[in-house]
Amino acid sequence: MEGPLLILAGAGSGKTRVITHRIAHLIVNHRVYGPSVLAVTFTNKAAGEMKERVLSLLPEGSGPGSAALAPTVSTFHSFCVRLLRRDGDSLAEIRPGFTRNFTIYDDDDQLALVKQIFKRLGLDEKFMQYRAALSRISHAKNHQETPQDLHNLATDPKTARLAVIYEQYEAGLRQANALDFDDLLLESVRLLTHDEELRHLWNRRIQFLMIDEYQDTNRSQYQLMRLLSDTHKNVAVVGDEDQSIYGWRGADIRNILDFERDYPDATVIRLEQNYRSTKNILEAASAVVANNKERKGKWLWTDAASGTPIGIYEAIDGENEALFIADTINSILTRQPDTRVAILYRTNFQSRQIEEALRRYGRPYKVVGGFSFYQRAEVKDALAYLKLLTTRRDNVSLLRIINTPARGIGRTTLDQVEAEAARRNIALWDALELAVSEHWLGGRAEAAIAAFLRLIEELSQEAERGGVEAALKGILERTGYWRMLQQDTSPESESRQGNLEELLTAAAEAVERGETIAEFLDHAALVSDADTVDEGATIGLLTMHNAKGLEFPVVFIAGMEEGLFPHSRSRDSEAQMEEERRLCYVAMTRAERRLYLSWARYRRRFGGGQPEPTLPSRFLKEVPRHLVEKLNPEREPRLGDIDLHSERHEVRETARRNTYTGRTYNSIEHINQFFAERNAPASGKTPIASPVMTPVTPQALTPAAPPAQAVARREEAGQSDVPPLFRDLPQPPRNAPSPPPTPSAPAYPARKPPNAPLPPPPSASPRRRRGLEPGATVMHAKYGRGTLLRKEGDGEDAKLTISFKTGLKKMVAKYADLTVEE
DNA sequence: CGGTTTTTCGTTTTT
DNA sequence: CGAAAAACCG
Numbered sequence: 001m002e003g004p005l006l007i008l009a010g011a012g013s014g015k016t017r018v019i020t021h022r023i024a025h026l027i028v029n030h031r032v033y034g035p036s037v038l039a040v041t042f043t044n045k046a047a048g049e050m051k052e053r054v055l056s057l058l059p060e061g062s063g064p065g066s067a068a069l070a071p072t073v074s075t076f077h078s079f080c081v082r083l084l085r086r087d088g089d090s091l092a093e094i095r096p097g098f099t100r101n102f103t104i105y106d107d108d109d110q111l112a113l114v115k116q117i118f119k120r121l122g123l124d125e126k127f128m129q130y131r132a133a134l135s136r137i138s139h140a141k142n143h144q145e146t147p148q149d150l151h152n153l154a155t156d157p158k159t160a161r162l163a164v165i166y167e168q169y170e171a172g173l174r175q176a177n178a179l180d181f182d183d184l185l186l187e188s189v190r191l192l193t194h195d196e197e198l199r200h201l202w203n204r205r206i207q208f209l210m211i212d213e214y215q216d217t218n219r220s221q222y223q224l225m226r227l228l229s230d231t232h233k234n235v236a237v238v239g240d241e242d243q244s245i246y247g248w249r250g251a252d253i254r255n256i257l258d259f260e261r262d263y264p265d266a267t268v269i270r271l272e273q274n275y276r277s278t279k280n281i282l283e284a285a286s287a288v289v290a291n292n293k294e295r296k297g298k299w300l301w302t303d304a305a306s307g308t309p310i311g312i313y314e315a316i317d318g319e320n321e322a323l324f325i326a327d328t329i330n331s332i333l334t335r336q337p338d339t340r341v342a343i344l345y346r347t348n349f350q351s352r353q354i355e356e357a358l359r360r361y362g363r364p365y366k367v368v369g370g371f372s373f374y375q376r377a378e379v380k381d382a383l384a385y386l387k388l389l390t391t392r393r394d395n396v397s398l399l400r401i402i403n404t405p406a407r408g409i410g411r412t413t414l415d416q417v418e419a420e421a422a423r424r425n426i427a428l429w430d431a432l433e434l435a436v437s438e439h440w441l442g443g444r445a446e447a448a449i450a451a452f453l454r455l456i457e458e459l460s461q462e463a464e465r466g467g468v469e470a471a472l473k474g475i476l477e478r479t480g481y482w483r484m485l486q487q488d489t490s491p492e493s494e495s496r497q498g499n500l501e502e503l504l505t506a507a508a509e510a511v512e513r514g515e516t517i518a519e520f521l522d523h524a525a526l527v528s529d530a531d532t533v534d535e536g537a538t539i540g541l542l543t544m545h546n547a548k549g550l551e552f553p554v555v556f557i558a559g560m561e562e563g564l565f566p567h568s569r570s571r572d573s574e575a576q577m578e579e580e581r582r583l584c585y586v587a588m589t590r591a592e593r594r595l596y597l598s599w600a601r602y603r604r605r606f607g608g609g610q611p612e613p614t615l616p617s618r619f620l621k622e623v624p625r626h627l628v629e630k631l632n633p634e635r636e637p638r639l640g641d642i643d644l645h646s647e648r649h650e651v652r653e654t655a656r657r658n659t660y661t662g663r664t665y666n667s668i669e670h671i672n673q674f675f676a677e678r679n680a681p682a683s684g685k686t687p688i689a690s691p692v693m694t695p696v697t698p699q700a701l702t703p704a705a706p707p708a709q710a711v712a713r714r715e716e717a718g719q720s721d722v723p724p725l726f727r728d729l730p731q732p733p734r735n736a737p738s739p740p741p742t743p744s745a746p747a748y749p750a751r752k753p754p755n756a757p758l759p760p761p762p763s764a765s766p767r768r769r770r771g772l773e774p775g776a777t778v779m780h781a782k783y784g785r786g787t788l789l790r791k792e793g794d795g796e797d798a799k800l801t802i803s804f805k806t807g808l809k810k811m812v813a814k815y816a817d818l819t820v821e822e
Numbered sequence: 823c824g825g826t827t828t829t830t831c832g833t834t835t836t837t
Numbered sequence: 838c839g840a841a842a843a844a845c846c847g
Binding site: 124125349352604606607608 | 842
């Protein structure tokens with residue numbers, strides 16, 4: 001049990017089981033004191049689960065007695081925060097100004113700081129994207145390069161300038177007594193290196209160290225491991241080089257490849273039996289990752305049956321892909337309502353379309369990540385106030401809320417104060433105080449600032465007495481933030497209020513757990529998207545990265561196209577391409593029984609523009625053909641096929657109805673406006689947008705209708721609860737024999753792009769009644785004469801799209817003061 | 823100053 | 838299409 005241990009655990013080989021059993025074994029059979037075992041996991045959620053599982057393995061079960069024997073389980077970041085908050089005092093010796101009540105700068109805070117610096121240096125995003133600058137700074141930090149190093153190494157003026165930004169970024173953090181995510185690790189390493197006594201203390205405290213997902217640790221995490229296990233060397237690491245997917249974040253694959261060199265007496269254990277997936281899935285995933293050159297190479301095996309072939313669906317476009325996924329899930333869940341399904345994608349924005357499709361079927365789903373709770377503007381505002389109460393030096397938080405809600409401290413005033421703060425090299429807060437005491441601003445501004453300073457001081461005193469919940473309540477009320485939201489009657493404001501109420505609930509719970517304000521804020525900064533995964537949820541939408549460590553009976557992988565997955569940003573480097581491939585391996589091996597891969601022949605890059613032709617992902621071709629079942633109908637789409645476009649339009653409109661903003665510019669309407677302005681319709685009548693849209697280039701975009709038998713088969717299966725609109729979706733032929741192997745290599749011939757946007761043939765839709773119907777000329781008091789292009793709905797609630805001289809306007813019949821002209 | 827409207831611009835992945 | 842910056846107006 002003692003000594004270094006390397007466990008090379010393939011996907012689905014039950015490594016969590018191995019770790020938990022090992023810990024329990026140590027505690028039960030070797031009488032190791034539980035808390036002296038530190039297990040490091042990748043997410044907080046994984047940590048919580050691991051703790052649970054170990055406790056359940058202890059003899060007394062989950063009784064309160066065994067809780068005292070619980071091991072320490074946490075992420076590296078949480079561990080470091082606790083270390084620094086508890087024992088961080090001596091860090092001040094090497095990081096002047098550091099105190100243990102430091103703030104944590106999350107992604108948004110970092111971004112705000114960089115923007116601030118850019119502004120001060122007279123730069124903008126044309127120089128370099130903020131995020132790009134941040135990621136380069138992070139890279140430098142993680143490779144222990146100082147700004148000076150960067151400057152010396154710079155071969156181009158951009159890098160030289162970046163060194164200056166980097167320097168100021170670090171200065172900004174120090175001035176605010178803030179640590180960013182990198183610092184949490186880096187400064188912990190520095191602290192333990194610097195403070196020998198503390199290091200020895202921790203070496204005694206931790207007798208066994210275990211690290212999960214070791215392939216994704218970075219350099220500072222590696223150093224931390226070395227520092228913490230200095231004397232006893234009882235380190236067990238678990239990882240799989242084929243699942244290393246965080247290279248871009250500094251994960252160093254050498255950590256795992258060189259473990260045996262670092263610890264020559266290490267025991268190595270290989271877990272190569274997969275207990276999760278069917279043989280088909282395992283073989284397919286293994287075949288894909290086998291294309292990587294940089295790997296030790298291993299071949300997983302399983303006792304499981306072959307199972308169903310991998311389903312591949314070639315959609316006509318993104319929307320069709322989404323509908324295919326939703327429809328397939330719908331039939332699966334109709335038959336087996338408890339099946340858990342995951343939809344995985346490369347980039348977060350892909351979720352939107354899939355969500356729309358699922359909503360159309362009324363299937364509840366859960367999206368992981370994207371825009372998390374703690375990133376919402378209102379939540380961040382509230383937390384910024386809270387941070388400011390703890391750390392007055394926190395410039396980023398201060399700037400965030402100084403004029404939210406508006407209190408008369410505008411840009412001009414702030415510019416002056418910022419300039420003065422920079423000149424004297426003091427924190428913004430101090431500069432504000434000086435502005436008041438030295439009167440170098442106008443009277444109005446000074447009064448506003450004085451009132452603000454007083455407010456924060458008062459809130460701060462209250463917070464000290466009352467705890468998090470009281471502090472938050474005080475903030476929301478006394479700053480006028482709550483009132484501001486209440487006065488805003490928009491639906492967004494309602495959801496904001498809801499979010500803040502949720503935050504208050506979280507605060508109340510924190511108080512019950514006896515947490516301080518600082519601990520509450522730490523939690524807010526360190527929760528990850530993956531922590532919010534609800535494994536009980538039936539349908540989950542998440543990125544492949546967030547799916548790490550999870551498993552689902554049914555998995556869809558969407559958007560398997562060159563440029564999307566593998567992502568275009570990985571194109572130029574072989575190493576990055578291999579990481580994409582590992583990501584594909586991770587994604588595929590999440591599936592237990594059924595795996596679907598889909599791609600779209602055309603996809604629009606942004607909301608507006610034309611759909612652009614795509615190429616299938618190289619990973620699709622790397623899946624052995626004999627494991628694949630193509631789910632497309634055999635027949636090519638034809639012109640007379642039922643047009644899904646109009647249906648899709650409906651879907652969109654339904655989804656949009658709630659967020660109706662009063663102005664919509666979609667291309668069909670633009671085209672109609674084009675005609676309306678020229679007033680030159682072929683038919684001689686005013687061209688009218690018929691309620692049913694004519695598809696653009698039907699040959700290219702109309703999805704295939706399934707063969708009649710497929711539909712019939714489906715009806716037989718008792719699925720008449722499917723909305724009629726979707727009966728015509730392409731259906732995977734059930735029980736159909738595998739398609740004959742396609743003979744020629746290019747299974748997915750590249751297509752020509754759809755023709756340039758063409759004006760829809762003005763469908764001479766018959767005019768129904770006279771009056772407020774499309775085509776009518778109307779007068780509006782403010783906008784003058786216009787042409788009614790489109791009408792949605794009937795009666796006084798009808799939504800009208802009207803082309804005025806000034807442009808397109810959408811209005812509701814009963815509110816718009818319109819007169820119809822003959 | 824502060825709110826609203828228009829323009830621009832662009833999407834990896836995240837502790 | 839949607840977010841963020843820029844421009845605009847009361």
